[in-house]
Amino acid sequence: MYLHQLFVLGLLQVLGAHATQFLDRNLAYRSPFAEHPQLSHNTQEIQNRYLTHARRQVTDASFKDDHYPTFYGGEFGNSPFIWSGGINFTHSVASGDPLDTSVLLWTRAVPISPAGTSELPDQSVPICVSYKLFTSANLSGRPIDSGTAFTSYDVDFTVKLEATSLKPDTKYFFQFSDCTNPSLVSPIGTTRTLASPNTPARSVNKGKPLSIAVFSCSQFQAGWFNAYGFAAHNTTADIFVHLGDYIYESLGNGARIGRQVLGRELATIRDYRQRLNQYRTDTSLRALIRCRYLFELRDDHEVADNSWKAGTADSNDTAAGCAFSPSGACFTDRKLAAVRAYHEWMPIRQVDLRDKLRIWRNFQIGKLLDLTMLDTRQYERDITDVYYNTVVNTIAAFNNRSLLGATQEKWLYDTLSKSKARNAVWRIIGQQIIFTQLQLRESFNLDAWDGYRANRARVLDHLYKNKISNTVILAGDSHANWVSDLAHPNDTSYNPATGAGAIGVEFAGTAVTSGSSFGSGILPADADKMSRELVGVNADLQWSEGSFRGFFLLSIDADTLNATYYGMRNISFANLEGFPTAHFVVKNGENKLSRPVAGGTVGAGVLKSSL
Incomplete structure (x- = not known):
């Protein structure tokens, strides 16, 4: 169910070099408690535990919630891999809160159960999602912006990214895909940026x-x-x-x-x-x-x-x-x-x-x-x-x-x-x-x-x-x-x-x-x-x-x-x-x-x- 070992080793080198960029790129981890470490997801801690095979910590919330044991923090558990068993973009895509040069993009990427079974995928394994943003409806040409981020059970498999360095007052089209299998893609979304504040x-x-x-x-x-x-x-x-x-x-x-x-x-x-x-x-x-x-x-x-x-x-x-x-x-x-x-x-x-x-x-x-x-x-x-x-x-x-x-x-x-x-x-x-x-x-x-x-x-x-x-x-x-x-x-x-x-x-x-x-x-x-x-x-x-x-x-x-x-x-x-x-x-x-x-x-x- 996981990536080839050579790919994994390469990915781990990237992770070690760039710290938490793949976690921090997903704003769902940092929002809305980024400045409240006792409440937020500490992505550096998650990263460290992920890379050192730490076991998943279980901390109960102040009220019973079996679905979400890591209410005050979470980690990817003891697997050094990312999920490669396929994902399902269960809730299409969305975008919001545009500025003149950026806009937020959203999707939800849920791991697919192993073929022929009803077994739940390993919840400790992170999902790797990529996105590309274009000016053409058919996504042709070079992407204007692109990137990669992780999501996981900790944030309900949601992905919230900011596409940046965009042109003001411009329409764009975007799509998410599975990092490990680019043929698995989300529906195409449409968005746009606002006019710059000084535009007549x-x-x-x-x-x-x-x-x-x-x-x-x-x-x-x-x-x-x-x-x-x-x-x-x-x-x-x-x-x-x-x-x-x-x-x-x-x-x-x-x-x-x-x-x-x-x-x-x-x-x-x-x-x-x-x-x-x-x-x-x-x-x-x-x-x-x-x-x-x-x-x-x-x-x-x-x-x-x-x-x-x-x-x-x-x-x-x-x-x-x-x-x-x-x-x-x-x-x-x-x-x-x-x-x-x-x-x-x-x-x-x-x-x-x-x-x-x-x-x-x-x-x-x-x-x-x-x-x-x-x-x-x-x-x-x-x-x-x-x-x-x-x-x-x-x-x-x-x-x-x-x-x-x-x-x-x-x-x-x-x-x-x-x-x-x-x-x-x-x-x-x-x-x-x-x-x-x-x-x-x-x-x-x-x-x-x-x-x-x-x-x-x-x-x-x-x-x-x-x-x-x-x-x-x-x-x-x-x-x-x-x-x-x-x-x-x-x-x-x-x-x-x-x-x-x-x-x-x-x-x-x-x-x-x-x-x-x-x-x-x-x-x-x-x-x-x-x-x-x-x-x-x-x-x-x-x-x-x-x-x-x-x-x-x-x-x-x-x-x-x-x-x-x-x-x-x-x-x-x-x-x-x-x-x-x-x-x-x-x-x-x-x-x-x-x-x-x-x-x-x-x-x-x-x-x-x-x-």
Whole structure:
């Protein structure tokens, strides 16, 4: 099952000369705990043990997890060889978090069992994977970049590499292969780099509008991920942005539509890996990640429902212990496992090696826009509504409550100001939850920005006081569609009819599959009754739609931002049947939705102007 001895001797000489390069090239080993040696994979130690035939160390995690005995470190065991029995690229390929000269590439390379047996491959043997990146779709000519890396059981056989020295604003094609048998290859992936920060706005994307497809809330058991497939096959989106709830920790029953989830409520590293594994079996999701690059955010369900900096709805760290949790695990343990699995499976950069939780980051896409990605869930959010306590009702307006945490909040203001100073046309803020005030019968969603009103006011104050124009906030999480002008709630200087007095726009999208907040499975006519009340009561809200699952697409140039919403006709089986539900326009410098909003007519939902 192993390489020829001469090849192995040669490989060992290379390993000895170049230390841990084949391990360190795979970012899954180093992320997200690179500066925390007690938590991270020490690749030098792994390398030393690998070369000296050391035995595999087994260290239990703080909670039972038979799948992952080396939670605090791992090694390749006592074999000096790399696997040559064949590998399977089980979950296609993906790419993400591009810069102007580099991009992250991802795959998963699992060893194949010996022919004719059900015997598991030797888990102590590392897998060697190579990649090549080209400018031609048929992978002809010399590769622009190439490299080799190891993966192993320690990181769930995931491979996350950075392709470097690339040209800005350029499309690329890439493929992984087995080092020991180059005929074993992955599917071909498509990716691209961003325009350099100083590229004139009208030259970004070779002068064509830049299009961004925006998704959130994809619950496996609730339906098929048809929105991903529709966007991949039926739009020309350049970028895919996922605002969170990429997976759900809960179970539920999807058996009636062939979507029964595996395992249990997520608690251990094995649980989170198994769920990510199962989600990536969806054909539409695999098509999406293979043909476009992604910008990802974590919402609450990547860990657990309504999570905040010190707990979640059903598991908190307490002096009495955590046995009461349905998962049987404490919040800290769950979060540690979830974050590690997320970084293994997602082509996302680690922004700060000292800060394992940080995912807030900014991408300068020429002078056209800044794409600013926030963490309004996991980082430093103060306590949220966790169902069984009502304290948030009494503290939602407190000045010292923060959704972002002091460090991230200051970073956001600095980023917005720097974006204006560098003369970027648009500021697109990707974040997880509804920013605009939404009231229905005196009730507010305290798990959204309505539960952190002073923090919202500070964001709006920064935009108004510094005259920062062309800000567009993106939101998910609510499982319904909302489009609003941005203004201080109940501010009489804002005119809902004309949009005068607004400082920006919010586009909030429905779920890929998760049930509507208006009522799971609600029909359009019934949803529209609720939407009429919502757009009537909330001054900033200009459109509401709560029945269809789907996504929205932004098309951006130096003059105009267009937003088109799409609804899927049926998510109970795999299909590509969708239709546009509404279209909105924002013009450079106007800081509001263009009137008449949506051209005065929509394919679904209710416009304020129609009341």
